[in-house]
Structure formats: structure tokens, C-alpha cells
Amino acid sequence: MEIREEYIRRYWYRMVEDQIYDDYVAKGYEVKREYPLGDTNFRSDLFATRDDEKVLIEIVTKSKPREYIMRLYDIAHGMGADLKVIYANYVPITMKNGFEGFELEFEKYLNDINPGEFGEFGTHSRVDDIIDAEFAGVYVDGKKAEISGNCTVQLMAWFDNDDPEYDYYVPCKFTVEMEQDKDGWFVENHKVLEFDTSQLDR
Numbered sequence: 767m768e769i770r771e772e773y774i775r776r777y778w779y780r781m782v783e784d785q786i787y788d789d790y791v792a793k794g795y796e797v798k799r800e801y802p803l804g805d806t807n808f809r810s811d812l813f814a815t816r817d818d819e820k821v822l823i824e825i826v827t828k829s830k831p832r833e834y835i836m837r838l839y840d841i842a843h844g845m846g847a848d849l850k851v852i853y854a855n856y857v858p859i860t861m862k863n864g865f866e867g868f869e870l871e872f873e874k875y876l877n878d879i880n881p882g883e884f885g886e887f888g889t890h891s892r893v894d895d896i897i898d899a900e901f902a903g904v905y906v907d908g909k910k911a912e913i914s915g916n917c918t919v920q921l922m923a924w925f926d927n928d929d930p931e932y933d934y935y936v937p938c939k940f941t942v943e944m945e946q947d948k949d950g951w952f953v954e955n956h957k958v959l960e961f962d963t964s965q966l967d968r
Contacts, residue, residue, distance in 0.1 A: 783811060783825055786852060790814045795821070803841050810838070813847075820847035851935050853898040853918045865904070865913065865944075865951060869896035872942065875953035876919065894933070895920040911951065914941040919961070937962040 774781075783799075790797045794816050801813030803822075812823035822842040826835065835851060842849035876893040899917040921934040941958035944951050 779825065782852065786823060786825070787812060790821070790823075795819075804845070806841060808838065808841060820845060821850055822847045823850045823852065825852045848933065850933075851918070853937075865901075865911075867950060868913070869899050869917070871944075871951065871953050872896050872899065872917070872940070875942070875956075891921050891923040893919055894922040897935070909946040911944040911946075912941065912957075913944060914958070916940070 787797050787799070790812070795814040796816070797812055797814045799812060801810045801822075802808075803810060810822045811825045814821040814823060822838065822845070824835070824838055838851075839849050873893050873896045876896075897918040897920055899915060901913055901915040903912075903914045905912045917938050917940065919936045919938045921936050923934060939958060939960040940956060942953050943955045943957065945954045946952075
């Protein structure tokens, strides 16, 4: 029996949560769901601990306002915890067929061009991952393609050699041009790259 896409969409959020839960447990973390955050009215979707490390994990969709995420950032900082924001927007499976390696290719491309929109972080950062790329449009013409959509850029930043590295999760809107060679699809150029870098000022 083939599972219809409407049911995948219906249970997508829980599937994402379960996968993140299992991934952290496999890495040796103790993970709790719906963890109450002190005397606030907030609960984190997942709260992972390992030794002295604490990670507050929030799974969000486009419907969550930015102020909500920034409030969680402040709470996590006060707890001495890292905040990991996972964007769980549903991605139709059929739209991503043929571009399974997009996230890795986009990551390589961003590291090659080092976007100036990252400001002072541009020379002290690298793109560590592309998370939850969601395609809004795909146009294919032979061995060329144009893809537009949204994703979250995991940015690893540091200030000097003695400082620890910090993770930032930067929403990105993109339109990129791709080409296909004997090794597969790669990002050749971009038409649109818009980053929400407001958290980089914090």
C-alpha cells in the first residue's frame, strides 16, 4: 500500500519531532518532550541534555511569529542552553524528486560566494548546513533548472581563534540557477538571496 501524500502532510510535524528525538537519543542525550521552561508559560518541543550540555529544541512553521522565537532565545540563554530552531514546513515529495542533493550543493555555493549580507560575520563564518529547503517553484529545461523557495541556513560563526564557535539559524529566501553535468546537479548562480539576519545583531 502506498501512503497518500495527504496523510504524510497531516502527520508531518510529529514525524519531524520523532526523528529529531531519535537522532538526539542516538547521540547519547536524554530528551524530554514538551519541557516546561521555568516560571514562564513557554514549553520547548524537545529538551536534550548530555553531561553539562543543554539544548532547547523548537520545531516551528511559518505561522510562528519572530517575536516568539526571540523570546525562546532569551529564555534559552538565561538557562545556559543552546536554542535549535527546526523549520518543519511540509515539502511535497514530488517537487523535490530529482534534486535530493540540493541542500549540499546550495551549502557549497554559499560558502564559495561568502554572502555580504552576513556583515561582520562574513569573514568569520561558514555555512554549516542547509535545513528544510522548501521549493516554491521548479522550472527545468534540459540540463538547466531554476529553483525558488525558502530554507534555513545554519551559520557557524566565531570572532577569533580563541573564541568558541556559535550556531545561528538564518531564514533564507532564494532563487537559484542550476546546471547538470555527469556528476549531477549543481548551483551555478543565483537571482535572489534574501537573508533575515536580525538575530545576528544580538
